[in-house]
């Protein structure tokens with residue numbers, strides 16, 4: 001057992017829950033239900049194309065303050081621009097698709113099969129934290145929907161903290177909450193820059209959960225280890241895995257670079 005680790009902190013989206021799968025399924029259905037009269041793949045591609053630029057714009061002064069509080073303004077703007085790309089500009093439609101997308105995404109959101117057992121195995125042995133980027137309303141809703149609040153001693157949300165990963169200040173806030181030294185902290189997340197490099201730059205240990213065969217960017221700092229299944233967190237810590245059969249890994253899909 002790695003005696004020096006006292007706290008284990010997790011990312012949420014695409015680490016504990018399959019956010020991207022829920023998002024893709026919900027978006028596809030919301031666009032389909034809107035009967036836009038265009039090929040669903042074309043509508044979906046338009047949304048992805050808007051994402052490439054808009055995801056960076058969200059972090060600018062024009063949007064960021066509003067984004068921290070609620071996902072609604074940027075979600076609707078994203079749909080507005082998507083419809084514009086499809087020559088179907090329509091304010092009412094943008095609002096209704098955005099609302100339906102949010103509703104369906106929440107409905108489809110699920111923990112990865114091995115997440116709950118892993119949290120159960122770690123709870124009581126370590127200080128437990130969740131550090132998640134995103135708007136306050138969405139991330140709180142996700143925690144509620146997934147029923148995982150009770151596993152964590154501290155939940156830090158970008159929207160509530162007004163700062164997000166990879167900012168060292170959010171890792172520092174979690175460390176202070178747990179009351180341990182940086183080298184006693186472990187972070188587990190899927191995003192190389194935000195999660196792994198953010199934690200390592202804060203002096204923590206970090207495991208990179210790479211479920212989808214994303215290529216290691218090769219930049220430094222590097223993770224302490226790369227894993228594909230949450231049970232490997234127990235292996236790395238040197239504690240026994242959760243009892244019972246090991247849940248299978250979810251099917252792999254193509255890696256993408258626009259996940260949170």
Ligand SMILES: [Mg+2]
Pocket residue numbers: 011012013014015189190191259260
């Ligand atoms: Mg993530």
